[in-house]
Amino acid sequence: xxxxxxxxxxxxxxxxxxxxxxxxxxxxxxxxxxxxxxxxxxxxxxxxxxxxxxxxxxxxxxxxxxxxxxxxxxxxxxxxxxxxxxxxxxxxxxxxxxxxxxxxxxxxxxxxxxxxxxxxxxxxxxxxxxxxxxxxxxxxxxxxxxxxxxxxxxxxxxxxxxxxxxxxxxxxxxxxxxxxxxxxxxxxxxxxxxxxxxxxxxxxxxxxxxxxxxxxxxxxxxxxxxxxxxxxxxxxxxxxxxxxxxxxxxxxxxxxxxxxxxxxxxxxxxxxxxxxxxxxxxxxxxxxxxxxxxxxxxxxxxxxxxxxxxxxxxxxxxxxxxxxxxxxxxxxxxxxxxxxxxxxxxxxxxxxxxxxxxxxxxxxxxxxxxxxxxxxxxxxxxxxxxxxxxxxxxxxxxxxxxxxxxxxxxxxxxxxxxxxxxxxxxxxxxxxxxxxxxxxxxxxxxxxxxxxxxxxxx
Amino acid sequence: xxxxxxxxxxxxxxxxxxxxxxxxxxxxxxxxxxxxxxxxxxxxxxxxxxxxxxxxxxxxxxxxxxxxxxxxxxxxxxxxxxxxxxxxxxxxxxxxxxxxxxxxxxxxxxxxxxxxxxxxxxxxxxxxxxxxxxxxxxxxxxxxxxxxxxxxxxxxxxxxxxxxxxxxxxxxxxxxxxxxxxxxxxxxxxxxxxxxxxxxxxxxxxxxxxxxxxxxxxxxxxxxxxxxxxxxxxxxxxxxxxxxxxxxxxxxxxxxxxxxxxxxxxxxxxxxxxxxxxxxxxxxxxxxxxxxxxxxxxxxxxxxxxxxxxxxxxxxxxxxxxxxxxxxxxxxxxxxxxxxxxxxxxxxxxxxxxxxxxxxxxxxxxxxxxxxxxxxxxxxxxxxxxxxxxxxxxxxxxxxxxxxxxxxxxxxxxxxxxxxxxxxxxxxxxxxxxxxxxxxxxxxxxxxxxxxxxxxxx
Numbered sequence: 001x002x003x004x005x006x007x008x009x010x011x012x013x014x015x016x017x018x019x020x021x022x023x024x025x026x027x028x029x030x031x032x033x034x035x036x037x038x039x040x041x042x043x044x045x046x047x048x049x050x051x052x053x054x055x056x057x058x059x060x061x062x063x064x065x066x067x068x069x070x071x072x073x074x075x076x077x078x079x080x081x082x083x084x085x086x087x088x089x090x091x092x093x094x095x096x097x098x099x100x101x102x103x104x105x106x107x108x109x110x111x112x113x114x115x116x117x118x119x120x121x122x123x124x125x126x127x128x129x130x131x132x133x134x135x136x137x138x139x140x141x142x143x144x145x146x147x148x149x150x151x152x153x154x155x156x157x158x159x160x161x162x163x164x165x166x167x168x169x170x171x172x173x174x175x176x177x178x179x180x181x182x183x184x185x186x187x188x189x190x191x192x193x194x195x196x197x198x199x200x201x202x203x204x205x206x207x208x209x210x211x212x213x214x215x216x217x218x219x220x221x222x223x224x225x226x227x228x229x230x231x232x233x234x235x236x237x238x239x240x241x242x243x244x245x246x247x248x249x250x251x252x253x254x255x256x257x258x259x260x261x262x263x264x265x266x267x268x269x270x271x272x273x274x275x276x277x278x279x280x281x282x283x284x285x286x287x288x289x290x291x292x293x294x295x296x297x298x299x300x301x302x303x304x305x306x307x308x309x310x311x312x313x314x315x316x317x318x319x320x321x322x323x324x325x326x327x328x329x330x331x332x333x334x335x336x337x338x339x340x341x342x343x344x345x346x347x348x349x350x351x352x353x354x355x356x357x358x359x360x361x362x363x364x365x366x367x368x369x370x371x372x373x374x375x376x377x378x379x380x381x382x383x384x385x386x387x388x389x390x391x392x393x394x395x396x397x398x399x400x401x402x403x404x405x406x407x408x409x410x411x412x413x414x415x416x417x418x419x420x421x422x423x424x425x426x427x428x429x430x431x432x433x434x435x436x437x438x439x440x441x442x443x444x445x446x447x448x449x450x451x452x453x454x455x456x457x458x
Numbered sequence: 459x460x461x462x463x464x465x466x467x468x469x470x471x472x473x474x475x476x477x478x479x480x481x482x483x484x485x486x487x488x489x490x491x492x493x494x495x496x497x498x499x500x501x502x503x504x505x506x507x508x509x510x511x512x513x514x515x516x517x518x519x520x521x522x523x524x525x526x527x528x529x530x531x532x533x534x535x536x537x538x539x540x541x542x543x544x545x546x547x548x549x550x551x552x553x554x555x556x557x558x559x560x561x562x563x564x565x566x567x568x569x570x571x572x573x574x575x576x577x578x579x580x581x582x583x584x585x586x587x588x589x590x591x592x593x594x595x596x597x598x599x600x601x602x603x604x605x606x607x608x609x610x611x612x613x614x615x616x617x618x619x620x621x622x623x624x625x626x627x628x629x630x631x632x633x634x635x636x637x638x639x640x641x642x643x644x645x646x647x648x649x650x651x652x653x654x655x656x657x658x659x660x661x662x663x664x665x666x667x668x669x670x671x672x673x674x675x676x677x678x679x680x681x682x683x684x685x686x687x688x689x690x691x692x693x694x695x696x697x698x699x700x701x702x703x704x705x706x707x708x709x710x711x712x713x714x715x716x717x718x719x720x721x722x723x724x725x726x727x728x729x730x731x732x733x734x735x736x737x738x739x740x741x742x743x744x745x746x747x748x749x750x751x752x753x754x755x756x757x758x759x760x761x762x763x764x765x766x767x768x769x770x771x772x773x774x775x776x777x778x779x780x781x782x783x784x785x786x787x788x789x790x791x792x793x794x795x796x797x798x799x800x801x802x803x804x805x806x807x808x809x810x811x812x813x814x815x816x817x818x819x820x821x822x823x824x825x826x827x828x829x830x831x832x833x834x835x836x837x838x839x840x841x842x843x844x845x846x847x848x849x850x851x852x853x854x855x856x857x858x859x860x861x862x863x864x865x866x867x868x869x870x871x872x873x874x875x876x877x878x879x880x881x882x883x884x885x886x887x888x889x890x891x892x893x894x895x896x897x898x899x900x901x902x903x904x905x906x907x908x909x910x911x912x913x914x915x916x
Contacts (some may be wrong), residue, residue, distance in 0.1 A: 107806025348565025
C-alpha cells in the first residue's frame with residue numbers, strides 16, 4: 001500500500017508546514033503502528049500527525065475541515081474494539097505529545113490534564129499530594145486520560161467510585177474547522193446549559209479532539225484490604241454478593257470467577273484453592289483502618305459455605321489480585337485467539353447470564369471464559385478459538401451475535417466499558433433503538449457536519 | 459387575561475378528546491397555580507394537561523407537534539429559577555398523575571420510576587428494602603424525581619454521593635411529535651453510543667418529556683453521625699475542612715455557616731453557640747458503626763481552635779440539622795424579599811468568594827447571607843431586600859450581576875444545583891461561551907426542531 005494514499009502532495013506539504021520536525025510521520029514502517037489498536041486490526045493511515053500544542057491541533061483541524069480529510073484521534077490505542085483504526089483511510093492524530101499535567105490542586109481537588117498523560121502517572125501524582133483519582137482500567141499503566149475519556153473507561157473500582165465520566169468536570173476540545181470549545185468548569189458542581197461534557201465522554205473521538213480535561217479528585221483512602229473466598233458452587237458466591245450488600249457494605253471492587261476460569265488458572269500455575277472449588281470472589285474494601293476492618297468482618301459473616309478464605313492487607317493485596325491478572329495469559333491455553341466482549345446485565349441476573357453464555361458456547365462448540373465485575377453486572381466474555389482452522393473465526397462471530405441477543409433479552413447492554421468501535425458497530429441498531437440512534441447521528445452532525453472525525457464509528 | 463388565550467376552540471376540543479374527565483384544566487382559578495414555580499413569577503398557562511399514561515403524553519406531544527403549540531412540562535414546581543413558567547404562553551403538562559413506582563429491585567439495585575413520584579417517597583420505599591437513593595435536595599419531601607432529573611438536583615449529600623445525574627441509568631422520553639425514545643439501560647454500566655441520558659438530565663424540560671427513569675440504588679449505609687463545630691474565625695473553619703480531607707475522610711455532608719448567618723439565626727431563636735462565634739461547620743459521616751466512629755474521631759482531631767462542639771448520632775442528628783433548616787425562615791428578618799443564587803467556586807477559593815460577595819453586598823447596600831455546601835464549593839447566596847421600596851429590586855438585580863462576574867472571575871459556575879430557567883437566562887452567554895452555546899442550541903433543534911418544548915429556557 002502506498003504510504004500516503006488518499007493525500008495529495010500539496011496536502012502533505014501543508015501538513016508539514018503545520019507540523020515541523022517529527023510532528024508529521026509518513027514513512028510506512030513508522031506509521032503502521034498508528035493504524036492498530038488492541039482490537040486486533042490494522043489499517044495503514046495516510047499519515048500520522050503528532051501535535052505538540054493546542055494551537056497545532058487547531059491548525060490541523062482547520063486544515064482537515066477545509067480539505068475534508070478524515071481525522072482519527074488516538075493516544076495509546078489500548079482499546080479492544082478497534083475504536084481508533086482508520087479503516088476508511090484518513091490521518092491519525094496522536095495526542096501523545098500533549099502529556100504534561102497542567103495543574104493538580106490539593107485545595108480545589110481538581111487536576112487539569114491534557115489527553116496524553118498516562119492514567120497511572122496522574123494517579124501517582126495525585127497520591128503524592130494525598131489525593132485520589134479513582135478510575136482504574138486494567139490497562140492503567142499504559143493507557144491515557146484522553147483514551148479513558150473518549151471510551152468512558154471503567155475498571156475494578158467502578159462499583160464504589162463510578163467510571164471516568166463521573167470524574168470529568170470540564171473539557172477543552174477542538175472541533176472540525178479548528179474551533180476550540182470549553183464545556184463544564186473546574187468546579188465540582190455545575191448545572192448551566194446542556195451537559196456537553198458528559199456527551200463528549202465516551203464519544204470515541206467522533207465529536208471533537210479533546211485537548212484538556214478538568215478532573216475531579218477525592219481525598220486519598222488510607223487503607224485497603226482484599227479477600228479471596230472460594231466456594232463449591234456458583235450460587236453460594238452469588239448469594240454472598242447479595243448478603244454483603246444487605247449488610248450495608250459497598251466494596252471498592254468485587255470480582256466473580258466461575259469454575260471454567262478457576263480450572264483454566266489451575267492448569268496454568270499453582271493456585272491456592274482446593275480441588276472441587278466451583279467459584280471464587282475477590283472483594284476489596286477501602287477507607288479508614290477501622291472502617292475497612294469492620295467491612296471485612298461483615299463480609300466474612302456474609303460468606304456462604306466457603307472452601308477457602310484468604311485475607312490480605314495493603315501491599316500484600318497484590319498477591320490475591322495476581323490471580324485475576326493471570327486470567328488473560330492463562331486464557332490462551334484454550335485457544336490462540338479470543339472473541340472478547342464486556343456485556344452488562346442487571347445485577348440480579350448474573351447467574352442466568354453465565355448459564356446462558358455457557359449454552360451459547362456449547363451451541364457453537366467453543367470454550368468460553370466469563371468473569372468480571374459482579375457488583376456492576378459487568379461480565380467479560382471470551383470465546384476462545386483458533387483462527388488458523390477454517391471457519392472458526394466465523395463461528396466465534398456467530399457466538400458473539402448470540403451472546404448479544406442473550407444479553408439484550410436479559411435487559412442488559414452489549415458493552416459496559418469497552419465501547420462500540422468497529423467491533424460492535426454492526427450490532428448498534430439493536431440496542432439504542434432507531435429513534436435514539438437517529439438523535440445520536442444528528443448530534444454527531446452538529447459537531448462534525450462533514451463527518452471527518454473518526455467517521456463510521458458509533 | 460382570557461383563560462384560553464393562544465388556543466383556538468377546535469384545539470381545546472382536540473385536547474379534551476385526548477384527556478377526558480379531569481385531565482384537561484381550563485378554568486383560570488384552577489390553572490393559575492400551574493403558571494408559577496418557587497422562582498416567584500407567575501404567568502397564566504393557556505391550558506393545563508394532566509396525562510395519566512405514557513400513551514396520553516404521546517398523543518399530547520403528537521398534537522402539539524402538529525399544531526406547534528408550546529408545551530411546558532412540570533411536576534411540583536419547586537425549582538427557584540422559573541424553569542417551568544410559561545412566560546411566552548403555551549400549555550403546561552403536569553406529570554403528577556404519573557406517580558406510581560414501577561419497580562424497585564433489591565437484587566438489581568435499580569428502581570424504575572415515572573416523573574411524578576415524590577423523591578422522599580422513593581427514598582422511603584428504597585430504605586424499606588435496605589436500599590439507598592442518595593440524591594437529597596432540600597425540597598425532598600415535596601419535589602419529584604421528574605423535577606430532580608430535569609434540573610439535575612443536588613443536595614446535602616452530593617459531596618460523597620454525587621448529584622441526580624450520577625443515579626440515572628436510562629430514560630424513556632417523548633419527543634415533540636410523539637415519538638418515544640429510550641436511552642441508556644437498566645444496568646449500572648453502559649457505553650453504547652452517545653450518552654443521551656446524561657444529556658437529558660439537567661436539560662430543564664427542553665429536549666423531551668421524561669416519562670420514566672431507571673435509577674441506580676446503593677446498599678443502605680447503616681449508621682450516621684453529625685457534628686456541629688463553632689469557631690471564632692472563618693479561616694479556622696476552612697482550615698478544618700482542608701484537614702478533614704487530608705485525613706482521608708470524605709464526609710457525606712459538610713455545611714459552612716459564616717458569621718452573618720449565625721447572627722441572623724441567633725436573632726431568630728435560641729442557639730447553642732457562645733457570643734463571639736464567627737463561623738460554624740455542620741459535618742455528617744455515614745457508613746458502618748465503627749467506620750463512622752473512626753471518621754468522627756478523625757474529624758475531631760482536625761478541628762482548629764473551636765469554641766463549641768456538639769456530636770449527635772442517628773435520630774438525634776436532626777437537632778443539629780435543624781439549625782441549617784432555620785436559615786431560610788430566619789433570613790426574612792433581613793428583608794421580605796430575596797435575590798437567591800447558588801454559585802460554585804473552586805473549593806480552595808471559598809474564603810475569597812465569601813469576602814468578595816460581602817464586598818458586592820456593601821457596594822449595593824444590601825444585607826447578604828452566604829452559606830452552603832463547602833465541600834463542593836457550592837455557595838447559596840441571598841441578597842435580602844424589600845421590593846416595596848422603589849429601586850430595590852433593580853439594586854438586587856445589579857448585585858446578582860456583580861456576583862456572577864465575581865464567581866466567573868474565580869473560575870466558578872453561576873449555578874451548582876438550581877439551573878438557569880428564566881432567572882439566569884440573560885447571564886447565559888457569559889458562562890458556556892459562544893461556541894458551546896451554539897452547539898447546545900443546535901442539539902436542542904435536533905430534539906425539538908420547532909422549538910415547542912419549554913421554549914426560550916436554557
